[in-house]
Amino acid sequence: MKCIVCGSDKTRDYWDHRLVQCTECFLVRAADSYFSCQPSGLYTETYYQGAEYADYMGERKALARNFQQRIAILRRLAPEARKLVEIGSGYGFFLEMAGRYWGVKGFEISEYAAQQAQRMSLPCIQGDYLLEDIAAEKSDIVCLWDAIEHLRTPRLVLEKVEADLRPRGVVAISTGDIGALLPRLQKARWRLIHPPTHLWYFSLTLLLRLLREVGFEPVKISYPFHYRSLRWLAGRVSRCAPRWIGDLPIPLQTGDIVEVYARKRRGTSD
Numbered sequence: 642m643k644c645i646v647c648g649s650d651k652t653r654d655y656w657d658h659r660l661v662q663c664t665e666c667f668l669v670r671a672a673d674s675y676f677s678c679q680p681s682g683l684y685t686e687t688y689y690q691g692a693e694y695a696d697y698m699g700e701r702k703a704l705a706r707n708f709q710q711r712i713a714i715l716r717r718l719a720p721e722a723r724k725l726v727e728i729g730s731g732y733g734f735f736l737e738m739a740g741r742y743w744g745v746k747g748f749e750i751s752e753y754a755a756q757q758a759q760r761m762s763l764p765c766i767q768g769d770y771l772l773e774d775i776a777a778e779k780s781d782i783v784c785l786w787d788a789i790e791h792l793r794t795p796r797l798v799l800e801k802v803e804a805d806l807r808p809r810g811v812v813a814i815s816t817g818d819i820g821a822l823l824p825r826l827q828k829a830r831w832r833l834i835h836p837p838t839h840l841w842y843f844s845l846t847l848l849l850r851l852l853r854e855v856g857f858e859p860v861k862i863s864y865p866f867h868y869r870s871l872r873w874l875a876g877r878v879s880r881c882a883p884r885w886i887g888d889l890p891i892p893l894q895t896g897d898i899v900e901v902y903a904r905k906r907r908g909t910s911d
């Protein structure tokens with residue numbers, strides 16, 4: 642397969658057999674075999690309650706702290722915004738909070754997660770954002786929180802985001818930064834390496850290059866404190882962490898989670 646940043650098809654193994662790196666632009670991604678896994682088989686109830694997340698619902702308070710910070714940033718960057726779209730909206734925790742400020746709509750590939758959101762009466766559409774024709778209802782903000790690394794075709798998705806946004810609209814992305822100090826020290830042991838759910842491993846440099854190529858200009862880059870629950874943290878330290886440990890949000894700074902906010906350059910057509 643061709644590199645989504647530079648178009649080259651030359652790769653070499655990276656750190657271990659699970660990852661490959663483009664020899665031209667150095668983008669890291671999961672090895673080809675992982676791309677054949679169908680999302681319907683990956684994002685089941687087990688993914689949210691036991692596999693990737695020990696307990697996604699238990700992370701709700703911690704996620705809400707992260708979302709509060711991001712909402713404050715978006716309100717500053719796009720004060721006139723009225724419509725917000727979230728790609729990969731999970732159980733709808735962000736949609737629920739963002740709905741206080743904007744008209745919101747979420748897209749979620751996981752049938753199980755979308756059902757959780759729909760049960761809370763949140764406007765979440767189960768399906769592939771790439772197949773949804775929403776260009777007519779132009780949005781002002783599109784968010785991909787910890788989502789871009791899961792997509793099979795991030796470049797196509799970002800091109801569609803650019804087309805679906807109003808002139809000067811904002812795309813907001815959070816993801817791991819494989820160029821940060823911690824992954825460079827830990828290499829194959831880095832906690833964010835888990836194909837086939839994580840397919841793409843951007844460095845900040847390559848994420849910015851891709852955004853620029855599809856028509857965005859980055860306006861804010863940050864490595865914020867991000868919150869996880871005390872229970873999650875205890876689980877990282879010991880597999881035998883007791884379940885009664887609470888969901889108190891704990892701020893962490895690992896330096897390898899980056900948030901990028903970028904504005905659509907094209908502003909003449911609507």
Ligand SMILES: [Zn+2]
Pocket residue numbers: 644645646647648649663664665666667668
């Ligand atoms: Zn490349």
